[in-house]
Every structure is written in structure tokens, then in C-alpha cells.
Amino acid sequence: MDKFVVLDGLVAPLDRANVDTDAIIPKQFLKSINRSGFGPFAFDEWRYMDVGQPGQDCTNRPLNSQFSLNQPQFKGASVLLTRQNFGCGSSREHAPWALLDYGFRAIIAESFADIFFNNCFKNGILPIVLPTPVVDRLFAETLATPGYRLVVDLPNQVVRTPTGDAIPFEVDAFRKECLINGWDDIGLTLRHADAIHVYEDRRRHEQPWLFAK
Amino acid sequence: MAKTLYDKLWENHVVRQEEDGTALIYIDRHLVHEVTSPQAFEGLKMAGRKAWRIDSVVATADHNTPTDGWEKAEGTACIDDEISRLQVDTLDANIRANGALAYFPFKDLRQGIVHVVGPEQGATLPGMTVVCGDSHTSTHGAFAALAFGIGTSEVEHVLATQTLVSKKSKSMLIRVEGSLGKGVGAKDIVLAIIGKIGTAGGTGYAIEFAGSAIRGLSMEGRMTICNMAIEAGARAGMVAADDTTIDYVQGRTFAPKGSDWDKAVAYWRTLHTDEGARFDKVVELDARTIQPQVTWGTSPEMVIGINDQIPDPAKEQDPVKREGMERALAYMGLNPNTPIAGVPIDKIFIGSCTNSRIEDLRQAAAIVRGRSVAANVMLALVVPGSGLVKRQAEEEGLDKIFKAAGFEWREPGCSMCLGMNADRLSPGERCASTSNRNFEGRQGPMGRTHLVSPIMAAAAAIAGRFVDVREVL
Numbered sequence: 156m157d158k159f160v161v162l163d164g165l166v167a168p169l170d171r172a173n174v175d176t177d178a179i180i181p182k183q184f185l186k187s188i189n190r191s192g193f194g195p196f197a198f199d200e201w202r203y204m205d206v207g208q209p210g211q212d213c214t215n216r217p218l219n220s221q222f223s224l225n226q227p228q229f230k231g232a233s234v235l236l237t238r239q240n241f242g243c244g245s246s247r248e249h250a251p252w253a254l255l256d257y258g259f260r261a262i263i264a265e266s267f268a269d270i271f272f273n274n275c276f277k278n279g280i281l282p283i284v285l286p287t288p289v290v291d292r293l294f295a296e297t298l299a300t301p302g303y304r305l306v307v308d309l310p311n312q313v314v315r316t317p318t319g320d321a322i323p324f325e326v327d328a329f330r331k332e333c334l335i336n337g338w339d340d341i342g343l344t345l346r347h348a349d350a351i352h353v354y355e356d357r358r359r360h361e362q363p364w365l366f367a368k
Numbered sequence: 369m370a371k372t373l374y375d376k377l378w379e380n381h382v383v384r385q386e387e388d389g390t391a392l393i394y395i396d397r398h399l400v401h402e403v404t405s406p407q408a409f410e411g412l413k414m415a416g417r418k419a420w421r422i423d424s425v426v427a428t429a430d431h432n433t434p435t436d437g438w439e440k441a442e443g444t445a446c447i448d449d450e451i452s453r454l455q456v457d458t459l460d461a462n463i464r465a466n467g468a469l470a471y472f473p474f475k476d477l478r479q480g481i482v483h484v485v486g487p488e489q490g491a492t493l494p495g496m497t498v499v500c501g502d503s504h505t506s507t508h509g510a511f512a513a514l515a516f517g518i519g520t521s522e523v524e525h526v527l528a529t530q531t532l533v534s535k536k537s538k539s540m541l542i543r544v545e546g547s548l549g550k551g552v553g554a555k556d557i558v559l560a561i562i563g564k565i566g567t568a569g570g571t572g573y574a575i576e577f578a579g580s581a582i583r584g585l586s587m588e589g590r591m592t593i594c595n596m597a598i599e600a601g602a603r604a605g606m607v608a609a610d611d612t613t614i615d616y617v618q619g620r621t622f623a624p625k626g627s628d629w630d631k632a633v634a635y636w637r638t639l640h641t642d643e644g645a646r647f648d649k650v651v652e653l654d655a656r657t658i659q660p661q662v663t664w665g666t667s668p669e670m671v672i673g674i675n676d677q678i679p680d681p682a683k684e685q686d687p688v689k690r691e692g693m694e695r696a697l698a699y700m701g702l703n704p705n706t707p708i709a710g711v712p713i714d715k716i717f718i719g720s721c722t723n724s725r726i727e728d729l730r731q732a733a734a735i736v737r738g739r740s741v742a743a744n745v746m747l748a749l750v751v752p753g754s755g756l757v758k759r760q761a762e763e764e765g766l767d768k769i770f771k772a773a774g775f776e777w778r779e780p781g782c783s784m785c786l787g788m789n790a791d792r793l794s795p796g797e798r799c800a801s802t803s804n805r806n807f808e809g810r811q812g813p814m815g816r817t818h819l820v821s822p823i824m825a826a827a828a829a830i831a832g833r834f835v836d837v838r839e840v841l
Binding site for chain 1 (some may be wrong): 493520
């Protein structure tokens with residue numbers, strides 16, 4: 156996993172609530188057995204005028220000019236700004252894979268769905284929850300200011316605006332440390348292999364039916 | 369101190385805990401399907417790791433598998449879509465290489481939707497932690513288990529360590545008291561709950577469903593309720609263990625036997641919320657007020673009673689919500705302030721991990737018996753949740769009732785719930801569906817999904833439009 160420390164990124168707005176993971180990456184792309192290559196199909200149904208198929212070359216597909224991410228000023232964005240309950244629905248990790256492959260490293264929203272929120276941290280994406288009035292203000296500034304950028308400073312837990320405001324955000328200490336160091340969760344957990352064995356032995360004795368073969 | 373069911377399940381699985389509350393929790397049962405596992409097995413192999421306890425794994429193929437044409441060719445060769453076939457074959461290869469407690473490959477009699485198969489085999493037991501790379505894992509909470517969906521990185525984490533890094537959620541009690549009206553069932557209860565608390569209402573919570581209306585449900589009904597906890601935003605939903613739970617589990621393949629059975633039952637009897645335990649949030653519903661439900665929009669919270677009018681965005685104060693409603697109405701091709709009853713239907717889907725169990729099929733068949741699918745309905749599908757559900761239904765003659773009425777009787781799988789296989793909607797088609805998500809494009813690009821109960825779907829098939837099922841009972 157790539158480290159996440161400080162990100163200075165162009166902001167793209169997606170002004171919708173309840174964006175579900177079916178919208179982020181439609182089901183036909185879930186047939187892949189790889190983790191990469193989902194970026195061109197992120198938001199496929201909203202982004203293109205035709206229906207995408209896995210493995211397709213997307214360079215000449217007709218774009219939906221109404222879709223915010225297709226507007227030229229948001230090309231190359233790495234910060235996605237959106238609304239409540241982002242990432243609801245299916246647990247598909249293909250959703251954060253698609254967003255990462257598209258180029259997003261941070262997502263700012265009023266709230267996130269639990270499984271998606273969790274999946275982001277496993278892939279080096281920082282999901283940031285900010286209060287509605289702050290998100291409203293960021294939307295207004297993004298739309299009013301061409302080339303609007305934000306600096307996401309994870310060690311200090313602040314989002315810095317171009318005018319120098321520092322907006323604080325919360326993040327779990329453990330998740331923060333993993334992101335900053337790019338740590339592999341599994342490696343960390345296996346340091347506690349002894350504790351897992353002790354727990355398992357006790358339960359094997361107390362509730363043997365759970366270990367029946 | 370008095371504990372909630374969730375407290376008990378959580379505390380019983382904590383291996384160790386950090387100061388900030390981050391815990392390592394032990395996973396008893398790992399359900400695996402073909403869509404969210406290939407990258408996890410690949411990751412395990414690349415890191416040179418071995419599965420920690422492979423006999424916790426129960427695997428089957430469900431999302432990509434076709435529901436007809438099985439006889440065309442041997443094994444997976446009958447899967448026309450090459451990429452789908454590769455994914456099913458990859459699961460096969462991964463299980464052969466790594467092992468499993470049980471694997472029900474494509475076309476096995478016991479194959480089916482993973483959330484139907486687990487309970488059916490007794491592989492889901494009270495008191496367990498159950499995970500799967502699938503958000504509808506919440507289904508298994510019906511057994512007083514702590515069950516929730518995970519992403520593929522976590523699938524790999526469970527394979528490698530038998531644990532997950534997690535933090536305890538807040539607790540919510542949803543109490544549904546009173547007796548249900550005629551023609552109203554588990555699906556209507558859970559849709560009404562989602563309509564009340566919203567699709568983000570349960571975010572950050574583990575929900576316990578309780579009250580006389582929940583206790584009165586069969587295990588099938590409780591599974592329908594817990595299945596859609598995720599549609600209310602909660603990763604986990606659960607119901608306390610009682611005689612209904614224990615009777616369902618007894619005698620199933622992986623259920624405890626002999627003296628283990630008695631010991632297990634004694635423990636399972638403790639799996640309920642203690643008198644006086646505190647919840648972070650309590651929501652109450654009166655079962656008597658719940659009507660047969662139909663969704664009108666593109667989120668499960670956009671739901672109304674069958675005799676209600678489609679809501680008017682102009683009356684919504686919140687601008688983000690209003691815009692969402694306007695977009696949903698445009699997508700669904702519906703007008704505000706008009707009745708949902710009478711809206712014509714193109715396709716009917718009875719199936720999915722929400723509603724494809726034997727009780728669902730019995731109830732739908734009772735509506736269909738001696739009647740015919742309306743001429744305007746292009747396709748009416750019944751897709752049993754597993755090969756065993758299908759066999760049971762056929763032994764009861766349900767297949768004949770459906771076929772005589774003009775339904776197609778299919779092989780088990782996820783089918784048209786998400787259209788990863790050949791069953792899907794074409795643009796603009798409107799479907800009465802017993803599945804769980806009415807998101808844009810869920811059942812096929814530009815398809816229009818209305819979520820309903822099995823008997824409401826059956827009644828819609830006969831009438832060719834939405835009707836109040838109570839009129840045909």
C-alpha cells in the first residue's frame with residue numbers, strides 16, 4: 156500500500172448524496188480477477204453515454220458532458236468532494252480500487268457507509284468526514300475557483316484551503332499510523348499470532364463444535 | 369452488568385484490544401464466493417502465506433452462475449460469458465489449492481446463494497462471528513451471530529490470520545411490537561424500517577431486531593430482516609436466539625451433534641439482551657401500522673405503502689434530498705402525487721439472498737396458484753436460493769404452479785438481483801423484484817427496480833401492475 160502523508164490535490168465535486176458502490180463501479184467490471192485497471196470504468200453509467208464492458212478501450216467512448224468529473228477543469232483531481240452516505244451498498248472493494256486507479260487519494264464527505272470507509276484505508280485512500288456547513292462551503296469554493304486545490308495533511312489532521320484556513324478532521328490513531336507508514340495490516344496482525352493461538356485453544360476447549368470438521 | 373446481545377457476541381470474540389478501542393476479533397466462519405475472493409487468494413500466495421484455519425471456510429459460486437442452460441455443456445463450459453467462467457473456475461482452483469470445510473461447486477445439488485447455503489447447511493450457528501466478502505452477510509445475524517460483510521483486503525486478512533482489526537460499533541435496538549396484518553411480512557417490516565430510519569440511519573451501529581413481531585417470524589423471515597440491515601446502513605443486524613433458532617439448526621449437516629449439541633444449546637440460550645441493558649439508540653415500530661411496501665425510487669429508503677402516492681420533491685425542504693428525489697423520479701419514469709398501485713410492470717424477479725428460501729416460494733406460489741402471468745409481463749422469473757431449496761420446492765409441486773402460470777423456473781444463483789450473469793433488465797424496463805437494492809443500473813443499465821415482498825411480486829405478475837396483494841388473498 157502506498158503511504159499517505161500530505162496530499163496537495165485538485166478537488167473534483169460530486170454533488171450527490173447516497174452514491175452507492177454500484178454507481179462507483181458497475182457489476183460487469185466485478186468479473187475481473189485482478190485489482191487494477193478499474194479507473195477507466197469508475198462511475199461508468201454516469202460518465203459515459205454508452206454501456207461499458209470489461210477490458211474495453213475507453214479512449215473513444217462518448218462522454219456525458221453533464222457529469223461533473225468530465226468537465227475539463229477537474230481533470231487530474233485527486234481529492235473527491237461529495238455528500239452524505241458515500242459508498243453505500245455492496246462491499247465490493249473494486250469501488251476504492253476504481254477510485255484509486257482514477258487518481259483519487261482523499262475523499263471528503265458529510266458521511267460514509269461503514270464497509271466502504273473501511274475498504275478505503277486498506278488501499279491508501281483517506282476518507283475524511285466534515286460537517287455539512289463545511290462541505291457546503293468547500294463545494295461553493297470548488298465551483299467558484301478554477302483550479303481549486305486542498306492540502307490534506309494527515310499527520311496534523313487538517314485540510315488546508317487556498318486562503319490558509321485549517322479545517323480539522325478526525326481519524327483513528329491506528330488507521331492513521333497504517334496510512335502514514337503504508338503498513339500491511341496482515342503483517343501487523345501476525346505479530347500477535349501467539350495471542351490468536353491462545354484464544355483459539357481456549358475456545359476449542361469451551362466450544363468444540365465451532366471447530367468441527 | 370446487563371449486556372446486549374451484541375455486547376456478548378463482541379466480547380466473546382476479542383483476541384486482544386488496543387487502548388484506542390481497536391480490537392483484534394476472531395472469526396469463526398468465513399463464507400467465500402467467486403467475486404470478492406480471487407484477489408485475496410492471489411494476495412495470500414504472493415506474500416507466501418498459508419491460510420490460518422482453512423476449515424472455517426465454506427465456499428460456493430453464486431454471483432456469476434447462469435440460471436438456465438446448465439445442460440448445454442459439462443461443468444462451467446455452459447457459462448457463455450468467458451470472464452464469468454474464468455471467475456468461477458478461479459474459485460474452483462483456489463479452493464482445490466487451499467482447501468475448505470465445505471465447497472459446493474457450480475451445479476452441485478447444494479450450491480446456491482452463499483447466504484442461503486450457509487444456514488441451510490448448519491454452517492451458520494448461534495454465537496459465531498460470520499464474515500464474507502459480501503455486504504449481505506448481515507443475513508446470518510438472524511441466528512444470534514455477529515455477521516457482517518467485508519472487502520477483499522479483509523477476506524485476505526481473515527484467510528491469513530483468522531481475525532479482523534475492528535472497533536466496536538454503537539448499538540441500536542429496533543423493536544417491532546404487535547401483530548402483522550394479513551398480507552404483510554418480513555420484507556414489509558424491513559422496508560418500513562429503512563423508510564423510517566433511512567439508508568444511513570444505521571451507519572456506525574449494530575442493530576438488534578426485537579419485539580413480538582420479530583419473535584413471531586420464522587428463521588426465513590428473520591433472515592430477510594437481517595439481510596437488509598445493510599440497506600439501513602448497519603453492517604450487522606441480529607435477532608436473539610430462541611426455540612425457533614434452535615429448532616431450525618438441529619439436525620443440519622454442520623450443526624453440533626451428541627453431547628456437543630446439549631452444551632451448545634445451553635450456551636445459545638444465553639444469546640439474548642439482558643433485562644435492563646442499554647442501547648445507544650432505540651427505534652420503535654408498531655407492526656399493525658405496516659402496509660405492504662413498494663419502493664418508488666433508486667434507494668431502498670424511497671419506499672411507500674402500496675396505497676400511498678408517490679411523494680412530491682417540491683414538498684422536501686432539504687435541497688440535496690430534493691434533488692435526489694427529482695433525479696430518482698426521472699430515472700424511474702414516475703410522476704409525483706400519483707398512486708404507485710396500477711403502475712405497469714415489464715419483468716418480475718422472485719429470488720435473491722433476501723427472498724429465495726422455501727417459505728418465500730411457498731407464499732408466492734399460494735398467490736399464483738390457478739392464475740396466469742399478465743400478457744404485458746415479458747419475463748417472470750423464480751430463482752430458488754439453492755439447489756436444495758429448488759428440490760424441496762419441486763417435491764412440494766411449487767415449480768408446477770409457477771410454470772403453469774407462465775413463470776420461468778430457474779436454477780439457483782444470485783440471478784437478476786445484480787445482473788452479473790445473463791439475467792438482467794434492459795434499459796427502461798420496470799421490474800417488481802424481491803431483491804434488496806433498487807440502485808440505478810443495479811439489475812441492468814437503466815433498468816428500473818421496485819423492491820417488494822414475494823407475495824407482492826407474485827400479485828404484480830398476475831395483474832401486470834402493482835396491486836395490493838390483500839385484494840387477491
